[in-house]
Amino acid sequence: MSRRIIFNLVQVLVVLVFAPLASGVLSRLKEMVQSKRGPSIFQPYRDLWKLFHKDEIISEDSSWIFRFTPYIVFVTPIFVALLIPVLTNYPLFFAFMGDMLGGGFVLSLGGFFATLAAVDTANPYGPMGASRTRMVGFLAEPVFMIVFFTVSFVAGSTIPYIVQEKWVTPLANFFMPSHVLLVLAFLMLVLAEGGRIPVDNPTGHFELAMIDESKSLEYSGRGFALMKWGGYMKMFVLMCIFLNVLVTPWGLAHEQALGAVLVAIPLVLFKVFCFLLVLVVIESSLSKLRLFRISEFLGAAFITSVAAMIAQVFLP
Amino acid sequence: MSEATNQMLENLNALAGGLFLLAAFGMVATRQARGCLNLFITQSLLLAASAALLGFRHHSEHLYGVAVVNLISKPLVVPWLLRKTSPEEIYTRREVDQVLNIPTALLMALALTILAYFLGVPLSNAVEAEFRGPNVPIGIAGLLLGAFTLTVRREAVPLLLGVLAMENGAFFAGIAIARNLPMLVELAIATDGLIIVFIMGVLTRAVQKHVGTTAVGEMATLKEAGAEPVKEEAVAK
Numbered sequence: 001m002s003r004r005i006i007f008n009l010v011q012v013l014v015v016l017v018f019a020p021l022a023s024g025v026l027s028r029l030k031e032m033v034q035s036k037r038g039p040s041i042f043q044p045y046r047d048l049w050k051l052f053h054k055d056e057i058i059s060e061d062s063s064w065i066f067r068f069t070p071y072i073v074f075v076t077p078i079f080v081a082l083l084i085p086v087l088t089n090y091p092l093f094f095a096f097m098g099d100m101l102g103g104g105f106v107l108s109l110g111g112f113f114a115t116l117a118a119v120d121t122a123n124p125y126g127p128m129g130a131s132r133t134r135m136v137g138f139l140a141e142p143v144f145m146i147v148f149f150t151v152s153f154v155a156g157s158t159i160p161y162i163v164q165e166k167w168v169t170p171l172a173n174f175f176m177p178s179h180v181l182l183v184l185a186f187l188m189l190v191l192a193e194g195g196r197i198p199v200d201n202p203t204g205h206f207e208l209a210m211i212d213e214s215k216s217l218e219y220s221g222r223g224f225a226l227m228k229w230g231g232y233m234k235m236f237v238l239m240c241i242f243l244n245v246l247v248t249p250w251g252l253a254h255e256q257a258l259g260a261v262l263v264a265i266p267l268v269l270f271k272v273f274c275f276l277l278v279l280v281v282i283e284s285s286l287s288k289l290r291l292f293r294i295s296e297f298l299g300a301a302f303i304t305s306v307a308a309m310i311a312q313v314f315l316p
Numbered sequence: 317m318s319e320a321t322n323q324m325l326e327n328l329n330a331l332a333g334g335l336f337l338l339a340a341f342g343m344v345a346t347r348q349a350r351g352c353l354n355l356f357i358t359q360s361l362l363l364a365a366s367a368a369l370l371g372f373r374h375h376s377e378h379l380y381g382v383a384v385v386n387l388i389s390k391p392l393v394v395p396w397l398l399r400k401t402s403p404e405e406i407y408t409r410r411e412v413d414q415v416l417n418i419p420t421a422l423l424m425a426l427a428l429t430i431l432a433y434f435l436g437v438p439l440s441n442a443v444e445a446e447f448r449g450p451n452v453p454i455g456i457a458g459l460l461l462g463a464f465t466l467t468v469r470r471e472a473v474p475l476l477l478g479v480l481a482m483e484n485g486a487f488f489a490g491i492a493i494a495r496n497l498p499m500l501v502e503l504a505i506a507t508d509g510l511i512i513v514f515i516m517g518v519l520t521r522a523v524q525k526h527v528g529t530t531a532v533g534e535m536a537t538l539k540e541a542g543a544e545p546v547k548e549e550a551v552a553k
Contacts, residue, residue, distance in 0.1 A: 172324040177334025177450070296345075299419050303341050303426065310429055310457075311334035314436070314450040 020044035056221030076110035129214025181308035360390035401517025432457035455489025
């Protein structure tokens with residue numbers, strides 16, 4: 001019992017520690033594709049360190065929501081990391097608290113508060129970005145729903161530990177049309193939710209075109225560091241759900257020993273690295289869509305997810 | 317063959333079916349003629365893959381024949397013929413106005429797919445259990461989506477590809493039901509498709525020469541040359 005609690009905390013620690021690294025590796029790889037040197041892969045850590053040592057300025061006219069939001073944005077990915085398989089393929093101590101749907105709700109809670117905080121200060125760019133995020137969010141919502149429906153339809157459960165086993169037992173299940181199409185649809189969702197390139201440009205500094213970034217414009221110092229770190233962790237958690245639950249459970253620890261769990265860390269990081277390579281290819285070969293074309297991108301994701309469901313229904 | 321291999325083959329076949337369906341959706345929605353052509357090539361490759369997998373699964377040389385004929389005629393000869401016959405500038409132009417906007421068209425395409433389910437499942441239940449699979453409903457869905465492509469597109473080349481996609485859908489359903497089609501029929505169908513492409517390509521070129529555009533959707537507003545002055549007189553009165 002106590003061992004499972006420890007493993008659970010190790011899982012959270014992995015998310016906390018390696019999420020900025022994933023972001024640093026991604027931006028370094030992107031710069032290398034553009035034949036530049038790029039920042040060090042440890043740059044996000046330095047940014048966080050610097051921001052934690054700076055003064056924080058909060059507008060007098062802002063309410064408690066503005067002050068609380070960084071903590072909520074920071075805590076919700078950690079909370080989800082307790083529920084999902086990051087390192088192990090067996091449920092850990094807190095895993096009973098929620099399934100994939102629950103994890104999705106907890107993640108969107110952070111997004112909800114970030115949106116409220118952006119509106120709270122009445123900075124002109126904040127509400128604009130917030131309303132755009134909501135637009136992307138409500139277009140992505142039906143896709144999420146169909147993905148979860150299909151997952152529970154195919155695997156008979158929305159508990160991530162049961163779902164991930166389903167795709168590889170037997171191995172032929174890996175090639176089920178519903179599985180491959182679900183992976184495609186969820187990949188598009190990760191791009192939309194993480195504010196990656198066909199939907200939003202994470203490196204853009206032009207306020208009028210910002211979607212995700214503009215919500216933290218008003219923050220400074222520690223609040224900004226927490227928002228940033230929370231954003232890194234949200235992306236990392238989304239990647240973990242995508243890679244460990246929907247793609248494959250390969251590389252996760254099977255035995256209940258600390259050694260096995262520690263060995264799983266580099267394997268999972270390697271999987272994340274492979275995914276980052278795919279992400280770099282996507283981000284370097286596509287351009288950002290115009291705002292009103294986003295509905296077509298997410299419409300394609302919706303069609304893919306429904307095709308996954310229909311292909312499953314069509315099987316005799 | 318062992319049970320595991322069979323299951324693997326069936327899943328791979330179903331996967332080809334799922335991607336086939338996705339390509340059909342893409343052909344409804346893609347704006348550019350070149351994208352549409354690429355999706356059609358992908359769809360034909362998936363059809364060939366499905367035929368080869370079913371042939372391997374059921375030890376049928378005829379299905380291998382279908383796969384080979386498909387592999388040669390559609391992904392290779394059709395684009396080549398199109399390039400020979402129809403004007404080059406078609407491929408670079410975007411089709412800005414479709415009959416419906418893209419999300420609406422996609423939703424209607426979804427409704428058609430669900431209709432295909434209600435048509436296809438009783439049909440595949442009517443045949444022996446061995447022949448059941450995702451091919452029949454997905455093929456019917458491909459057929460309907462091809463017909464839908466015909467109704468929403470207004471450019472000549474995507475319209476032609478819609479006709480060919482209908483044929484692809486019919487083939488996709490056909491290879492699961494009629495496993496021992498004589499080679500002659502396959503070859504006849506393949507040549508038929510090529511002749512359609514050739515005629516439509518030449519027609520497209522002629523239309524472009526006379527009218528100056530290949531957006532055939534706009535040609536509904538064309539008037540006969542003789543009718544024009546009569547109308548003006550009527551207006552003058």
